[in-house]
Amino acid sequence: MDVESITEETELHDKQSELDVAPALIAVHPTHHSLVVAIGSELRVFDLQGSCCVILGDGSSGHKDSIRAVSYGANGKLFVSAGDDKLVKIWNTDTWQCIYNVSSEKRVTAVAISNDGHYVSFADKFGVVWVVELEGLHQSSAVVEKKPAPMLSHYCSIITGLEFSPDGKYIVSADRDFKIRVTAFPTKPLEGAHEIQSFCLGHTKFVSCFTFVCNQEYPQGFLVSGSGDSTVCLWEYESGTLLNTCEVGAEAGLLQSNGSEEDILPVITDLCASRDGSLVAVAVQSLPGVLLLSCNLSVKSLSIVRKITITEEAFIPTCLSTSSTSELLWLVMGVSNLKGSVSPSLARVRAISCFGQNSEPIILADSEIPGGEQLLKTLQGNLSIEKEVFSRTAEAVKIAMNNLLIKKEYNVENREYRKRGRNDKKKYK
Amino acid sequence: MLENEAYLSKTTHLPRKRFFRARAHSNPLSDSHFPVPISPSHVDYSLHYPQLVVSSDTTSSKKVEFADIGCGFGGLLISLATLFPETLMIGMELRDKVTEYVKERILALRKANPGQYQNVSVVRTNSMKYIPNYFQKAQLSKMFFLFPDPHFKEKNHRRRVISPYLLDEYAYALRVGGIIYTITDVEELGEWMNSCLAGHPMFEALTQKELEADPVVKLLSSATEEGQKVSRNGGQTFQAIYRRITPIS
Ligand SMILES: C[S@@+](CC[C@H](N)C(=O)[O-])C[C@H]1O[C@@H](n2cnc3c(N)ncnc32)[C@H](O)[C@@H]1O
Numbered sequence: 001m002d003v004e005s006i007t008e009e010t011e012l013h014d015k016q017s018e019l020d021v022a023p024a025l026i027a028v029h030p031t032h033h034s035l036v037v038a039i040g041s042e043l044r045v046f047d048l049q050g051s052c053c054v055i056l057g058d059g060s061s062g063h064k065d066s067i068r069a070v071s072y073g074a075n076g077k078l079f080v081s082a083g084d085d086k087l088v089k090i091w092n093t094d095t096w097q098c099i100y101n102v103s104s105e106k107r108v109t110a111v112a113i114s115n116d117g118h119y120v121s122f123a124d125k126f127g128v129v130w131v132v133e134l135e136g137l138h139q140s141s142a143v144v145e146k147k148p149a150p151m152l153s154h155y156c157s158i159i160t161g162l163e164f165s166p167d168g169k170y171i172v173s174a175d176r177d178f179k180i181r182v183t184a185f186p187t188k189p190l191e192g193a194h195e196i197q198s199f200c201l202g203h204t205k206f207v208s209c210f211t212f213v214c215n216q217e218y219p220q221g222f223l224v225s226g227s228g229d230s231t232v233c234l235w236e237y238e239s240g241t242l243l244n245t246c247e248v249g250a251e252a253g254l255l256q257s258n259g260s261e262e263d264i265l266p267v268i269t270d271l272c273a274s275r276d277g278s279l280v281a282v283a284v285q286s287l288p289g290v291l292l293l294s295c296n297l298s299v300k301s302l303s304i305v306r307k308i309t310i311t312e313e314a315f316i317p318t319c320l321s322t323s324s325t326s327e328l329l330w331l332v333m334g335v336s337n338l339k340g341s342v343s344p345s346l347a348r349v350r351a352i353s354c355f356g357q358n359s360e361p362i363i364l365a366d367s368e369i370p371g372g373e374q375l376l377k378t379l380q381g382n383l384s385i386e387k388e389v390f391s392r393t394a395e396a397v398k399i400a401m402n403n404l405l406i407k408k409e410y411n412v413e414n415r416e417y418r419k420r421g422r423n424d425k426k427k428y429k
Numbered sequence: 430m431l432e433n434e435a436y437l438s439k440t441t442h443l444p445r446k447r448f449f450r451a452r453a454h455s456n457p458l459s460d461s462h463f464p465v466p467i468s469p470s471h472v473d474y475s476l477h478y479p480q481l482v483v484s485s486d487t488t489s490s491k492k493v494e495f496a497d498i499g500c501g502f503g504g505l506l507i508s509l510a511t512l513f514p515e516t517l518m519i520g521m522e523l524r525d526k527v528t529e530y531v532k533e534r535i536l537a538l539r540k541a542n543p544g545q546y547q548n549v550s551v552v553r554t555n556s557m558k559y560i561p562n563y564f565q566k567a568q569l570s571k572m573f574f575l576f577p578d579p580h581f582k583e584k585n586h587r588r589r590v591i592s593p594y595l596l597d598e599y600a601y602a603l604r605v606g607g608i609i610y611t612i613t614d615v616e617e618l619g620e621w622m623n624s625c626l627a628g629h630p631m632f633e634a635l636t637q638k639e640l641e642a643d644p645v646v647k648l649l650s651s652a653t654e655e656g657q658k659v660s661r662n663g664g665q666t667f668q669a670i671y672r673r674i675t676p677i678s
Contacts, residue, residue: 128594153594155557177558178467183597192593194631195676196601199561201468240566 021400022066022083023318024334024347030076032323034093035371037379038067039347040336043081045096046378051371053378057097058143063087066336068404069122069162073113077137080120082108088122088148092137102132102146110162112171119189121151121171123159128152129173131189149190152183160207160405165237166214166221170197172237174207176405180225182237198240203227206405209270213277213295222297224280226268228405230254232282232293234302243300248282251304252291269401272320272329274355279305281329281354283317285401286394290317290331292354292361308352308361313387314394315350318401327356328370332379335396346393349379463525463553469565477550478517493517493564496602497573498556499590503531504653505575507538510549512644516570520551521563528553557590560598567604571645574611576655579618591622593629600631603673608635611669612649614659619667632671640670 025038034054037044043062045054056062065084072079072093082088084107090100106124113120121131130148138144157175164171164185171193174180180200183193205228213234214221223237230249235242248254249265266285273280273295280293280302289309293302317331334347351369354361366376366383376383466472474493475484482490495513497505500520509518522528531551538546552563580588591611599609609632611622626632640646650656650666659666 152597155595155598157558179561191630192597194597194600194629196566196597198566199468199601201562204467 021335021337021396021403022068023397023400023404024332024336024345025067025070025319026321026330026332026349027070027072027079028321028323028326028328028330029072029093030074030324032326032328033076035330035375035379036070036079036081037332037334037347037349038062038070038081038083039334039381040345041065041067041083041085042345043067043070044347044379044381046371046375048370048375051374053374054096057091057095060098063089068107068109069111071111071113073117074115074164075117078113078117078120078134080111080113080122082111082122084108088120088132090120090134094137097141098143099138100132100134100146101143102130102148104130104148110159110173112162112164114185115164115166115168121162121164121189122148123154123162123173125158127154127157127159127175129154129159129162129171129193131193133190149192151189151193152181154179154181161210163210163212166212166219169220170237172210172223174210174225176206178203178205178207178227178229180207180210180223180235180237182240197238200225200233200235200237200240200242202233202235202242202245203229203231205229205267208268208405211271211273211280213273213280213297215277215297218277218297221277222300224271224273224295224302226271226282228267230265230268230284232268232271232280232302234295234300236300244302246293246302246304248284248291248293248304252284252287252307254284254287267401267405269318270320272322274322274327275324279355281320281322281352283320283331285398286316288313288315290320290329290352290354306361308354308363310350310363313348313385314390315348316394316397317350318397322355327353328364329354333393333397335393335400345381346385346389347380348385348390348393349376465554465559466562469561469563469568472563474517477519477552478547480547481517491517492568493519494569495519495571495573496521496560496564496569497575499523499574499577500531500551501527501576502654503534503551504657505573505648506531506549506551507534507546508648508652509645510538510546512648514545514548517548517550519549519563521554521556521560522551523553523555525553557588557595560602564602566601567607569602570604570607572599572603572607572609573649574609574622575649575653576613576659577611577618579613579615581617586621589618589621591625593625596625596629596632600629600673605673605675607673608643608645609671609673610645610649612656612666614664614666616665616667619669623667623669626669626671630676631673633674635670635672643670646670 027036035046041063063085068083070081079091086104088102089098092099110123123129129152131151132146132148154175157177161174171185182197184195210225212221223235226232232246234244254266270283282291292306294305321330329352331350336345351364475482495518497520577590613619
């Protein structure tokens, strides 16, 4: 018998190893009213208008286990957070009250709010995408419990990203195989989303992130995706046509030698587009800073224009975000559950002014950041971070990203061992 | 190389099944290491149909229209090949050895019958994961699911090759008007497949009249190895045959 490497992620991954650390996430309010950092189970919110820390309305610090996904709705009135505690929390961003709670059967890997704010959708560890219908920003102080309905499924692959298209016609989901699926968002989503519009196929490894780029000429926009294959792709998503591939890792000279025969190209971990669709900031594993790609929609091309390096500290962002009303790109680097450290988690927040029309990018100093020290204290937990913690975090970030994105492969021996440990198999013996 | 070892049957010149012993079941949720095309345009169909498809010409050349999912030893494809000589068809099979057997079988038939069986081929793949990698939207006019593995336990129902979610993908690969054929000798599975299809907004059952007029329907219970086994044992079969329709939205 040939030795097969087996992945049984959907059956076995539900119990994750204790070593698992969660990368920090960042989300900016669409019109720059507030900023959220999720680190471990904690949701840290800063009010950019009032320049103050926000205390969550439910008296909690966020979740009971690692947060894996956060998102603001298109108009900024709603915010959603979810993760390993199998709870999807929907927040009113005026009061930061949790107004809806959704219980998932499995851990949650991705979330999205429909553009009209009527639906929240989330993906679970089985690759199933669920949906709940909201009844607006209800005023009652009690949290309303919602039951989700299954809508679609990526067969046996963990979903890494979920977004509604700019015109709201489609819900797009990306997975750890290499697939991006574009599904028509139906008028009755609770009955399922059966009509697949297209598949965007071209990546050769997992899709880690994607976003939409639009401008006045193309309001419905195009899709930009980043992958473990070290490329960023531009797609006409309605037909699934690959328009352009930017070999980011190779072109930016980011070849990493892993000591063995093969050189490996670094994984794309996140991307974020400017509001006019002309620039895309790209976070790359092991790269301190970001790469800026220019996105020319009229000729459908993507190309690297600049490498913005943050040299004074080994700042390797885990997540990027921006708003439609500011030229700032917000970045966070962080992980939870840092082993053997005085500070069990680290989150470092930076901002780069790089989405302006034609100005040079400026990496903001801590004193120049909107909200200043107050913001950093809220989102980072403390103001100064030691060098040593940084380098350890960089290592942990890498592991966290790998765990999240790369499929665990078990050899047969290992798998047999795991099987033996499973109760369900024993029962039928 | 194997020919001397009586690997090809003396009477039929076809490969003998016993040289292709295989595990009875594979877990379709496991990833095995077989090549997966990046997208349908990456599949070189000229390798599959050398007489009918020219590799340089991907846009205008013929496309595969029939897919036999979990084709097993390929009996259905072999029957369809001569019934629809102008149509390209492919079998998808998860088990390596079984796929190899079907390959050999087709090659032997092509050799024994010059000009025939040029329109049939097989790939080893997990159809539950990789259908979109092989077929473009609305490319197929027929899909076959004959005697699929039953996966009785409730918790294994998601391994079933017909399920509400997978039907979304089949509806994507099938053109409007295309037909999905299912048959099983397991009553419970028959009910399951029928109820999945009946509940799906993009499929509609064929009428009795349409079923009688379709020459393919008769092959479902007789053309495949599994079907023959069932009928030898006098077993009952359960069919569900549906047409891909435009959903009413
Ligand atoms: C019971 S046999 C039936 C074979 C054939 N259709 C017949 O009627 O004789 C089911 C076949 O489906 C194959 N199969 C099961 N799951 C599959 C999958 N996910 N992708 C491709 N083939 C699969 C099995 O390997 C097996 O050969």
